[in-house]
Amino acid sequence: MEKTEWYLEYEIQYNRPGLLGDISSLLGMLSINIITINGVEDDRRGMLLLSKEDEQITRLQSILQTMDTISIKKLRKPKLRDRLAVRHGRFIHRDAEDRKTIRFVRDELGVLVDFMAELYKKEGHKLIGIRGMPRVGKTESVVAASVCANKRWLFVSSTLLKQTVRNQLIEGEYSNNNIYIVDGVLSKRRANEKHWQLIREIMQLPAVKVVEHPDIFVQSTEYEMDDFDYIIELRNNEEEEITYEDMKQPQFEQENGFSMFDF
Numbered sequence: 001m002e003k004t005e006w007y008l009e010y011e012i013q014y015n016r017p018g019l020l021g022d023i024s025s026l027l028g029m030l031s032i033n034i035i036t037i038n039g040v041e042d043d044r045r046g047m048l049l050l051s052k053e054d055e056q057i058t059r060l061q062s063i064l065q066t067m068d069t070i071s072i073k074k075l076r077k078p079k080l081r082d083r084l085a086v087r088h089g090r091f092i093h094r095d096a097e098d099r100k101t102i103r104f105v106r107d108e109l110g111v112l113v114d115f116m117a118e119l120y121k122k123e124g125h126k127l128i129g130i131r132g133m134p135r136v137g138k139t140e141s142v143v144a145a146s147v148c149a150n151k152r153w154l155f156v157s158s159t160l161l162k163q164t165v166r167n168q169l170i171e172g173e174y175s176n177n178n179i180y181i182v183d184g185v186l187s188k189r190r191a192n193e194k195h196w197q198l199i200r201e202i203m204q205l206p207a208v209k210v211v212e213h214p215d216i217f218v219q220s221t222e223y224e225m226d227d228f229d230y231i232i233e234l235r236n237n238e239e240e241e242i243t244y245e246d247m248k249q250p251q252f253e254q255e256n257g258f259s260m261f262d263f
Contacts, residue, residue: 003033006049006057007078007086009040010070019069020045026063030056038086046086048078080118084111101231105238109137112234116145116210119230120179125206127227129214131242132234139181141234142210146179151208153179156199157187167194169202176207184217196221216244 012019027034027049035048051057057075064072074082081092088111095101104112119126132138139160146153154173157165158181165186180202187195199221202209211217214231218224225231233242 003050003052004054005035005078006051007074007076007082008047008049008060008072009074009082009085010045010064010072012043012045012069013071014069015043016069023064023070027060030060032056032060036086038089040085041090044073046082048083048086080115084115084118088114095233098231100229101233103233103235106136106234106236109141112141112232113144113148116141116232117148120145120149120151120208123176123206126208126229127203128208128210128230128232129217129225129228130210130212130232130234131214132212133236133240133242136234136236138212138234142179142181142212149179151177151179153181155181156202157181157183157191157195159183159186163190165190165195167192167198169198174201174205176205178207180205180207180209182209182211182217184211184213184215184220188216188220191220213244 024034031052033050035050037045037047040046049057061072061075064070076082085091090108090111092111092115093103095103102115116128119128130138130142139158143153143160152175154169155164155166163186182199187199203223211228214225214228235242
């Protein structure tokens with residue numbers, strides 16, 4: 001019989017010596033293997049488990065619920081966020097009102113890159129928006145995730161090195177295995193109709209498209225925020241407000257053609 005992976009997350013109510021050993025012994029007696037284990041924020045611990053039968057997990061849950069030293073938070077088939085929580089020892093936080101919006105701060109760039117790389121590896125159409133203030137690490141994270149996922153990235157519009165607004169792709173650049181990166185601000189300010197036609201063509205490909213500043217992007221296109229599969233927010237710190245008011249000020253564009261919103 002094929003083994004099944006499970007994710008167990010519990011909160012420690014009373015951290016007495018030998019607690020982890022007791023839980024590990026219980027898993028062993030139930031013939032459940034531990035794949036990975038890690039502490040995950042605020043006295044929580046996460047485990048990836050492997051079992052032959054679902055009945056083993058049912059029995060495990062019944063026994064753990066009788067223990068007053070821990071409180072079970074999750075016991076389910078692992079999701080991407082569960083795997084990353086165990087891998088990095090921290091949770092990926094969703095917006096309370098919009099579940100497709102996922103928040104990161106700058107010191108979590110490693111988790112962000114890993115998260116996006118896992119999204120890139122999934123086949124088919126995927127539209128990802130990424131919000132953030134200048135120089136917080138948006139473009140670098142998108143590119144780094146492409147490298148991790150072994151994908152080729154293409155800038156349709158970008159200010160990473162210079163202002164780039166493409167009107168066409170060459171042969172070989174139309175590929176479902178590519179990551180297409182669009183800067184919503186630069187496209188809005190500098191693009192012509194040929195550029196927008198290229199974006200429409202790319203949007204039809206069953207590939208991953210990443211749009212920086214999606215709120216500005218939808219102002220100039222027929223696309224809506226509901227069309228995005230994920231919205232990623234990247235901040236320098238949790239209190240930082242993401243605002244586009246400063247983009248209206250001409251002093252934010254440098255004379256040499258670089259934009260303050262290049263990163």
